Amino acid sequence: MCRHPAVNWSLSSNNTGDNQEAGRKPHVTPRETNADSSPDAPVRSSIDVPPDFVMGLLGSADENLRALEDLLSADIHVRGNELTLTGEPADVALAERAVSELIAIVSSGQPLTPDAVRHSVAMLTGTEGESPAEVLTLDVLSRRGKTIRPKTLNQKRYVDAIDAHTIVFGIGPAGTGKTYLAMAKAVSALQAKQVARIILTRPAVEAGERLGFLPGTLSEKIDPYLRPLYDALYDMMDAELIPKLMSAGIIEVAPLGYMRGRAQPKFTNVLTPNGFRPIGELQVGDFVIGSDGRPTEVLGVYPQGFKEIYRVYTQDGSSTLASGDHLWSVYTRHDRARGKPARVLQTKEMIGNLRAAHYHRYELPLLEAPVDFERRPVPLDPYALGLLLGDGCFSCSATPTFATTDPELAEELKRLIPGIKVTRKTEVDYVLGRSCGRGGDTTVANPITRAMRELGLLGAKSSTKFVPTDYLFNSAEVRLAVLQGLFDSDGGPVTQQGRNCRIQFATVSDRLRDDVMFLVQSLGGVVYQRTRKALGRKPGLARGRPVHHRSDAHILDIRLPACVAPFRLARKAAKYDTTGGGRPMRFIDRIEPEGTEEAVCIRVAAADSLYVTENFLLTHNTLNDAFIILDEAQNTTAEQMKMFLTRLGFNSKVVVTGDVTQIDLPGGATSGLRAAMRILEGIDDIHFAELTSADVVRHRLVSEIVDAYAKYEEPALMNRAQRRASGARPTRR
Secondary structure (H helix, E strand, O other): OOOOOOOOOOOOOOOOOOOOOOOOOOOOOEEEOOOOOOOOOOEEEEEEOOHHHHHHHHOHHHHHHHHHHHHOOOEEEEEOOEEEEEEOHHHHHHHHHHHHHHHHHHHOOOOOOHHHHHHHHHHHHOOOOOOHHHHHOOOOEEEOOEEEOOOOHHHHHHHHHHHHOOEEEEEOOOOOOHHHHHHHHHHHHHHOOOOOEEEEEEOOOOOOOOHHHOOOOHHHHHHHHHHHHHHHHHHHOOOOHHHHHHHOOOEEEEEHHHHHOOOEEOOOEEEEOOEEEEHHHOOOOOEEEOOOOOEEEEEEEEEEEEEEEEEEEEOOOOEEEEEOOOEEEEEOHHHHHOOOOOEEEEHHHHOOOOEEOOEEOOEEOOOOOOOOOOOOOOOOOHHHHHHHHHHEEOOOOOOOEEEOOOHHHHHHHHHHOOOEEEEEOOOOEEEEEEOOOHHHOOOOOOHHHHHHHHHOOOOOOOOOOOOOHHHHOOOHHHHHHHHHHHHHHHEEEEOOOOOOOEEEEEEOOHHHHHHHHHHHHHOOOEEEEEEEOOOOOOOEEEOOEEEOOOOOEEEEEEEOOOOOOOOOOHHHHHHHHHHOOOOOOEEEEEEEEEEEEEEEEEEEOOOOOEEEEHHHOEEEOOEOOEEEEEOOHHHOEHHHHHHHHOOEOOOOEEEEEEOOOOOOOHHHOOEHHHHHHHHOOOOOOEEEEEOOHHHOOOOHHHHHHHHHHHHHOOOOOOOHHHHHHHOOOOOOO
C-alpha cells in the first residue's frame, strides 16, 4: 500500500510532532500560527512545499491552485514555497489533507491537473476514507512515457475488480473510462503473457440500423461500429504491431454476432458415447467424447443460421466441415520444440498459411487416451474374431477354415473358442470343426458358425467382411484385441531404413477398411489409405500359377501411440519393437470452401473445450486463455448476452461495459445488460462495478450533462425505443 506524508491535524498547539516520509514522498508538516483556544475561532496553518514540487502543485498559470480554491472553504495564500491556509478548523484540516495528497501525487511524477484536483477533493470529502494519492498513482499500463491510471475512486475499484474476478460488469454513463480502462487491462495482460489473445466485440446494429442496407463491403459496414475499440487499441500499442497481431489471431475485433460463429453444419457428425450423431441433434445435457476419450457434457447449443462453410483436410486424408471462424487448437513446429501449449486459430486464419517451407505448419492434437466406450457382451472372443476376419473362411455350407503359416495362431483359436477342434490339412490350411458333443451328440452347432450367424457375418466373402458394431463401440481392450487379430493374421510391420516401423494392413472389403480405420483412430492412431486397382494390375502367383486380381485392394499404413501394442504374434511383435512405432501426427493439409450451410455450435464441459468430430478429429469452439471485452452491452438482447457469457473458456477474463440509460434496442426488446444485472447478482466471481457522473473523466461539462439528463429522464429510465413505440414523452421535472 502506498503511503504519503503524514500531517499533524492537531491545531491546539504549535507542536507538529514527528512525521515519517515514505518512498519518494516529501516530508510535509503544516505549522499552526495562531494561538486562539476557541474551537470555533478561525485558524491559520502554513505548509512548506519542497521547491521541486511547487510548479507541479500550482499548475500552469496557477490553474490547480484556482481549482483548489474553488473546491475548499479555507483561504489559500502562496508566498514562495509556503502555503498558508486560513479558515474554520475543519476547513483548514481538510485543506491540509488535500494539499498533502496533491504533493504526494506530484512527487510520484504524475502531472497534476485541475480534474485530478477535483477528484482528489471529492475522495477526501467522501465517506470511503481512501487516499487520493494511492488511487491516482496506480499504474495500469505504460507506453512510451504515457501511463494510464484510474482517475477516480470508482475507477480504481473497477480496475481492482478486473484483477480479482473472472467476469466484471462496468456500468455507468459515457465518459467514465469503462472501455478504455478495460482495454488497458487487456493489453497489460497480453504483454504479461497472462492471456494468449484479446477479443473485442460490441453489438454491430444500433439505433435500429441494419448492416444489409449500408453501402460498402462487409468490413466497411462493420468498422464504424467498432471504431471506438480500434481507437483505444491504437492508443495503447504500436500501430505497426497491431495488424500483425490481428492477422495472427492474437487480437480479434468483431461484432457480437460474429462471436457466435464458431460452428459446424448441422449434419456434421460428432462422436458420442453411443456412436456418431449429427451435431444438430444434440441438446444441452447430452454427452460427447472429449480429447481424453471420456464423455463430456454439452453445456450449450447455439443455432447459427446459414454460414460460409469450409472443408478442412488433414494429410492422412481425413476431413470435416466447419465455418470460417470455427476454432482449432493447433501446434507449430516451434511450439512442439519449446514445449508450448496449443494455440487457438480460426479456420479462415489458416487459409493460405498452411506450409512452412516444405513442412506442414499446423499440427492438430490427437486423442490423449483411447475412446472409452461402454463395455458390451460379445459372442466371440475379439482377438479370435480378428484372426477369422483376416484369414478365416466361414461360408454357410462348409466347416469354417483358417489359413496361416504361423501354427501358434491356429492354437490360439483353439484356446480362445471353446467347443472347436483344429485339424491341420495342409501346410497352411486348418479346419475349425466342432468337438464332439456330450455322449457323441452330433446336433451341437459349430461355435464359430453359431457366432458368425449371430453377428451377421456367416457367408461373408473377402470383399464383404466387416467388424460388427458391438465390437466397434466397445471397450478399448476389445477394440485393440480385434485389431491385434487382424494385424497378426493379415497385416504386419513394415520397416524402412532410418525410419520408425509402421503397420500395414490390406483388405479388398470397403467396409472392413472403414472399420479398421475407425478402430485405429479410436485408439489415438493415424491411418493413411490408398487403393491398388485390380484392373491392369500384375497378377500374383500361387504354386507357380498366375492369379488375376478380381477386386481393388485397400492398403492402410498405420501409426499407433506408443502405449498401444499392435501385435501378439511373437515374430511380428519383435520386429515392431526393434525400431518402435514412432509418434502418430495429424497436420492440416488444405482448406477448401464448401458453400453455405445451416450451422450450429456447442459448448462442452471439458477442461480444454475439445470434442471429437468426424474421423476422430479434435476441435473446439469456446474461448480459452483470452481477455474478452463486450462494449455497449446495453444494446444486446437477453439471448445474446447469455450466448456471449456462456462462451467463456478456461483461464479467460470477461469485461462487459454498458450504460443502461442509453438503450437503442428496437421493438421494446429487453436489454441483455439489464437482464444480466438481475439474473447474475450474487454469483461468486462475477462483479458489478457501478460508475457515476462523478467518475466522468472527459470535459467537466460531460458530468454536468449526465446529471442534467438523469434529472430530466423518467424514473424508470424507459427504453428509448419503447418510448418511441408508445408515443410517450418524458415530463420535465
